[in-house]
Amino acid sequence: xxxxxxxxxxxxxxxxxxxxxxxxxxxxxxxxxxxxxxxxxxxxxxxxxxxxxxxxxxxxxxxxxxxxxxxxxxxxxxxxxxxxxxxxxxxxxxxxxxxxxxxxxxxxxxxxxxxxxxxxxxxxxxxxxxxxxxxxxxxxxxxxxxxxxxxxxxxxxxxxxxxxxxxxxxxxxxxxxxxxxxxxxxxxxxxxxxxxxxxxxxxxxxxxxxxxxxxxxxxxxxxxxxxxxxxxxxxxxxxxxxxxxxxxxxxxxxxxxxxxxxxxxxxxxxxxxxxxxxxxxxxxxxxxxxxxxxxxxxxxxxxxxxxxxxxxxxxxxxxxxxxxxxxxxxxxxxxxxxxxxxxxxxxxxxxxxxxxxxxxxxxxxxxxxxxxxxxxxxxxxxxxxxxxxxxxxxxxxxxxxxxxxxxxxxxxxxxxxxxxxxxxxxxxxxxxxxxxxxxxxxxxxxxxxxxxxxxxxxxxxxxxxxxxxxxxxxxxxxxxxxxxxxxxxxxxxxxxxxxxxxxxxxxxxxxxxxxxxxxxxxxxxxxxxxxxxxxxxxxxxxxxxxxxxxxxxxxxxxxxxxxxxxxxxxxxxxxxxxxxxxxxxxxxxxxxxxxxxxxxxxxxxxxxxxxxxxxxxxxxxxxxxxxxxxxxxxxxxxxxxxxxxxxxxxxxxxxxxxxxxxxxxxxxxxxxxxxxxxxxxxxxxxxxxxxxxxxxxxxxxxxxxxxxxxxxxxxxxxxxxxxxxxxxxxxxxxxxxxxxxxxxxxxxxxxxxxxxxxxxxxxxxxxxxxxxxxxxxxxxxxxxxxxxxxxxxxxxxxxxxxxxxxxxxxxxxxxxxxxxxxxxxxxxxxxxxxxxxxxxxxxxxxxxxxxxxxxxxxxxxxxxxxxxxxxxxxxxxxxxxxxxxxxxxx
Numbered sequence: 001x002x003x004x005x006x007x008x009x010x011x012x013x014x015x016x017x018x019x020x021x022x023x024x025x026x027x028x029x030x031x032x033x034x035x036x037x038x039x040x041x042x043x044x045x046x047x048x049x050x051x052x053x054x055x056x057x058x059x060x061x062x063x064x065x066x067x068x069x070x071x072x073x074x075x076x077x078x079x080x081x082x083x084x085x086x087x088x089x090x091x092x093x094x095x096x097x098x099x100x101x102x103x104x105x106x107x108x109x110x111x112x113x114x115x116x117x118x119x120x121x122x123x124x125x126x127x128x129x130x131x132x133x134x135x136x137x138x139x140x141x142x143x144x145x146x147x148x149x150x151x152x153x154x155x156x157x158x159x160x161x162x163x164x165x166x167x168x169x170x171x172x173x174x175x176x177x178x179x180x181x182x183x184x185x186x187x188x189x190x191x192x193x194x195x196x197x198x199x200x201x202x203x204x205x206x207x208x209x210x211x212x213x214x215x216x217x218x219x220x221x222x223x224x225x226x227x228x229x230x231x232x233x234x235x236x237x238x239x240x241x242x243x244x245x246x247x248x249x250x251x252x253x254x255x256x257x258x259x260x261x262x263x264x265x266x267x268x269x270x271x272x273x274x275x276x277x278x279x280x281x282x283x284x285x286x287x288x289x290x291x292x293x294x295x296x297x298x299x300x301x302x303x304x305x306x307x308x309x310x311x312x313x314x315x316x317x318x319x320x321x322x323x324x325x326x327x328x329x330x331x332x333x334x335x336x337x338x339x340x341x342x343x344x345x346x347x348x349x350x351x352x353x354x355x356x357x358x359x360x361x362x363x364x365x366x367x368x369x370x371x372x373x374x375x376x377x378x379x380x381x382x383x384x385x386x387x388x389x390x391x392x393x394x395x396x397x398x399x400x401x402x403x404x405x406x407x408x409x410x411x412x413x414x415x416x417x418x419x420x421x422x423x424x425x426x427x428x429x430x431x432x433x434x435x436x437x438x439x440x441x442x443x444x445x446x447x448x449x450x451x452x453x454x455x456x457x458x459x460x461x462x463x464x465x466x467x468x469x470x471x472x473x474x475x476x477x478x479x480x481x482x483x484x485x486x487x488x489x490x491x492x493x494x495x496x497x498x499x500x501x502x503x504x505x506x507x508x509x510x511x512x513x514x515x516x517x518x519x520x521x522x523x524x525x526x527x528x529x530x531x532x533x534x535x536x537x538x539x540x541x542x543x544x545x546x547x548x549x550x551x552x553x554x555x556x557x558x559x560x561x562x563x564x565x566x567x568x569x570x571x572x573x574x575x576x577x578x579x580x581x582x583x584x585x586x587x588x589x590x591x592x593x594x595x596x597x598x599x600x601x602x603x604x605x606x607x608x609x610x611x612x613x614x615x616x617x618x619x620x621x622x623x624x625x626x627x628x629x630x631x632x633x634x635x636x637x638x639x640x641x642x643x644x645x646x647x648x649x650x651x652x653x654x655x656x657x658x659x660x661x662x663x664x665x666x667x668x669x670x671x672x673x674x675x676x677x678x679x680x681x682x683x684x685x686x687x688x689x690x691x692x693x694x695x696x697x698x699x700x701x702x703x704x705x706x707x708x709x710x711x712x713x714x715x716x717x718x719x720x721x722x723x724x725x726x727x728x729x730x731x732x733x734x735x736x737x738x739x740x741x742x743x744x745x746x747x748x749x750x751x752x753x754x755x756x757x758x759x760x761x762x763x764x765x766x767x768x769x770x771x772x773x774x775x776x777x778x779x780x781x782x783x784x785x786x787x788x789x790x791x792x793x794x795x796x797x798x799x800x801x802x803x804x805x806x807x808x809x810x811x812x813x814x815x816x817x818x819x820x821x822x823x824x825x826x827x828x829x830x831x832x833x834x835x836x837x838x839x840x841x842x843x844x845x846x847x848x849x850x851x852x853x854x855x856x857x858x859x860x861x862x863x864x865x866x867x868x869x870x871x872x873x874x875x876x877x878x879x880x881x882x883x884x885x886x887x888x889x890x
Contacts, residue, residue, distance in 0.1 A: 117133050811834075
């Protein structure tokens with residue numbers, strides 16, 4: 001049993017905590033070994049009052065005793081809706097003492113992203129990407145940890161932490177092996193809700209093994225009782241203390257404090273009075289005890305519970321309509337009654353104020369005891385006080401959402417302003433709550449439709465079904481101007497597409513386009529129609545649709561973004577269908593302005609999204625204009641990294657940079673970029689288009705490198721197998737899966753997969769032999785089993801390649817034909833393939849053709865040229881093949 005210090009009530013919760021303290025001490029000692037020590041997580045779970053807070057206090061004491069820095073933060077039931085509330089408590093104090101220029105220098109590239117979330121900088125503009133803000137806060141902690149090693153973070157009542165902090169906390173658990181930080185979390189498992197439960201479950205899964213917190217035994221309760229009220233406490237009295245409190249450490253401490261206050265003798269004769277005394281510590285008993293202190297003290301406690309944080313006599317006096325003198329007297333009364341207390345100096349947190357509730361259970365009980373009408377009125381006054389303090393609408397919003405709905409236009413505008421502030425710091429859920437409350441006011445009709453529209457925009461990234469509902473409601477009511485209406489329709493179609501409702505997305509834009517006169521707005525919706533159809537893999541080939549798109553694009557000069565969008569779509573549609581590459585490039589070039597993406601079509605512009613610039617880059621890439629494609633891919637990566645967009649956008653940027661490297665034949669660089677992409681995509685979610693893109697390209701790259709076993713391992717780990725996504729992934733995943741199956745020796749399965757790829761490509765009209773390379777691989781696989789079918793396939797691949805007209809496609813088609821030929825015919829075809837591929841941007845395919853040609857003509861010189869090219873590409877398997885051929889010739 002851990003013997004507590006008898007004169008310190010806090011030690012009560014440390015009785016019988018030897019195993020927990022040993023685990024904490026070991027974790028801290030391991031953290032202190034050196035600056036390269038990996039961090040870790042300890043999660044202590046248990047019911048209210050079981051001693052979690054005291055355990056965190058002991059953790060802090062042990063950490064500081066051993067030379068560590070310890071930062072403390074606490075969640076709160078009434079402030080769980082305040083974005084970044086807990087992470088600000090942790091990190092803000094370490095930075096707030098610095099000069100603004102020092103903070104900017106310290107946070108570096110993350111200043112504009114993490115600074116606003118930490119309350120250290122003004123938001124820079126429009127909505128921030130929540131994942132980017134989360135990553136910025138992770139980076140901020142990483143830098144702080146390097147400066148303040150060794151660092152221990154203590155998070156109490158994590159079940160009441162805000163969602164944004166829990167997202168961050170979940171994210172840092174993946175990075176602690178890189179940071180010398182120990183995170184110690186206390187929580188109640190049953191009190192977390194929504195996404196918070198998922199995040200905390202993930203954090204708990206990363207925790208080191210720790211004992212389960214248990215209630216005090218009768219023996220520990222007896223020891224604590226005698227240490228508190230005197231060694232003369234008899235056994236019947238001690239047993240009754242345990243029976244009354246159930247071994248709950250907090251209840252035991254409170255009961256024993258009341259025993260001391262009431263001068264109750266700790267003997268069997270007084271034991272019967274313990275139950276009545278205990279009832280005054282919680283629930284209705286606590287409320288009755290509070291009310292016994294008088295009306296003013298009760299109002300003071302009510303106001304303190306409304307504030308929850310930042311409790312000061314001055315602010316509470318304003319909120320409770322008390323004079324400063326009366327408020328000071330009330331604070332003293334409540335402190336003596338163990339309802340409020342001064343914050344511990346070592347646990348003082350950002351915005352903690354001069355007072356805090358002795359325990360969260362008391363804060364909750366007081367808040368819930370406030371009569372509803374009075375509580376609402378208090379929140380209204382609190383909103384005014386916070387606003388007048390200059391902290392802005394977002395800070396006041398948790399009070400504003402509690403005010404009675406009364407048709408107040410000013411309140412609606414305050415809530416809309418608060419929503420904008422929340423979006424600017426990457427807190428869309430908080431913005432949604434403000435706007436939903438604004439709808440209940442209700443706003444005037446001309447404002448209501450805009451609130452609905454803003455709600456749809458706020459929930460676009462977090463709740464597709466909700467977004468659909470709000471945008472449809474906005475479109476069903478009058479009030480949106482023409483620009484807003486077209487934007488709402490476009491956004492609605494986007495979310496319907498991502499919700500696998502393609503037909504509905506197309507119907508939505510078509511219906512609105514039919515209402516509009518010819519012009520840029522109508523053309524934007526027409527472009528959306530074709531954009532969703534073009535990128536959706538499940539749509540069967542429709543010659544009519546391509547003809548319609550071609551007719552629309554023919555007269556487009558690129559005078560505005562609607563025309564530029566149609567030109568990009570026409571170029572993308574043409575390249576995947578294997579039309580002439582020169583025409584593809586002409587469409588793409590007309591979509592640029594002075595050789596660059598037009599304003600409004602950039603990588604971070606929200607009007608059109610990421611799809612169009614990606615389509616443009618892909619069209620250039622598969623038209624053998626890799627210089628232009630790589631320029632766009634690199635620009636995307638640089639733009640997203642500078643803007644701090646670290647979610648799906650950065651995953652796609654790295655994937656397509658890797659895609660460019662793969663097409664160039666820079667296989668090592670491709671693998672590095674694609675692994676980075678896959679790491680980002682994993683954080684966003686599996687089975688999404690970005691995850692498929694990264695996985696497909698990585699498997700293809702590893703196969704090109706000759707790392708077959710590794711390619712198979714990646715495919716198995718990341719689910720690279722049917723069912724395939726509904727969105728187009730490049731290159732065609734069925735073709736790459738078939739290639740993989742052939743490489744691992746599952747020939748029959750590989751042939752079946754390639755034949756399925758053939759059918760899918762025919763249904764979609766995708767005839768580009770580089771995008772969908774099933775034909776060449778299937779021809780090679782059938783060369784012995786069905787030479788006639790193989791020859792037909794090779795001829796078809798050649799014809800389609802010549803229609804496309806790129807050196808890469810024609811060279812690869814010639815390699816397929818050469819593989820099926822023999823003798824001089826094979827040698828001649830390989831020679832022609834070398835000629836085409838030498839002129840193409842594809843170094844790996846050029847190297848492969850050189851090796852094939854060298855083997856065919858038994859040329860040592862040609863084999864060495866091919867082997868040198870393969871080595872420069874990082875194609876280890878091809879290098880080995882060339883070396884074996886050279887050995888045979890020696």
